[in-house]
Amino acid sequence: MTDSLRLGELVERLVSAEIRFVAVGGLAVGAWGHVRATKDLDLVPDPSKENLERLVTLLRDLDGKVEVGEGLLTGDAIPTFVKSGDRTLVLTSLGRVDVIQGHPQIPRYEELEAAAATVEIEGLPVRVCSLDHLLQMKRASERPRDRDDLEALEAIRESHNPER
Amino acid sequence: MKKAKDKDSNDPWRLDEEVRRRRLLEDARRPMAVNLAETIALSEFVSRFAGSAWQAKNPGES
Numbered sequence: 257m258t259d260s261l262r263l264g265e266l267v268e269r270l271v272s273a274e275i276r277f278v279a280v281g282g283l284a285v286g287a288w289g290h291v292r293a294t295k296d297l298d299l300v301p302d303p304s305k306e307n308l309e310r311l312v313t314l315l316r317d318l319d320g321k322v323e324v325g326e327g328l329l330t331g332d333a334i335p336t337f338v339k340s341g342d343r344t345l346v347l348t349s350l351g352r353v354d355v356i357q358g359h360p361q362i363p364r365y366e367e368l369e370a371a372a373a374t375v376e377i378e379g380l381p382v383r384v385c386s387l388d389h390l391l392q393m394k395r396a397s398e399r400p401r402d403r404d405d406l407e408a409l410e411a412i413r414e415s416h417n418p419e420r
Numbered sequence: 421m422k423k424a425k426d427k428d429s430n431d432p433w434r435l436d437e438e439v440r441r442r443r444l445l446e447d448a449r450r451p452m453a454v455n456l457a458e459t460i461a462l463s464e465f466v467s468r469f470a471g472s473a474w475q476a477k478n479p480g481e482s
Binding site: 260262267282283286287290295376415416 | 441444445447448449450452453455456457458459460461462463464465466467468471
């Protein structure tokens with residue numbers, strides 16, 4: 257609980273380890289212009305075996321533990337959860353990572369990747385989910401925060417295409 | 421009628437909303453890298469702030 261989120265370093269470690277992912281959630285919302293704090297890094301990984309192995313290795317190197325309800329499972333559980341293809345919450349020494357897979361409301365990695373924007377941070381390329389995909393995900397959500405995000409993102413979308 | 425309109429145009433809630441929307445659209449026009457860096461910095465600041473508050477409330481715990 258007392259560990260601070262080091263989001264910049266977390267993103268840097270992922271990109272440096274050549275892990276392919278698309279950032280979704282709060283980080284993507286902020287990148288598109290609705291700047292707000294986020295408590296974790298939400299990402300959709302490339303589901304290829306090699307990529308998931310690199311992701312698992314990094315999460316374990318960062319002393320990751322799998323969050324299940326109120327409990328934490330040791331790093332040994334990370335490969336099983338991540339490779340199962342389901343959503344996995346991992347608490348690392350740099351902050352919480354939400355590895356999103358197999359979620360019916362989230363487009364598949366290939367779809368997200370094809371439309372994603374590349375944003376450089378400290379010289380490293382980060383793939384950020386497209387505004388249209390972000391809107392699609394927010395529309396499908398019932399959480400109050402997502403409703404707020406949706407209102408802001410729709411105003412941003414309108415400003416990009418005022419004739420719509 | 422004019423009075424009602426003037427009253428409405430000075431409604432603080434509506435004025436706040438206009439300012440909020442204007443700032444949102446200004447941010448949206450900035451390069452994504454600037455917004456991403458700012459989101460990261462803000463998130464890290466809030467996390468440190470929340471962590472300090474938690475420690476102050478739970479002394480001796482980590």
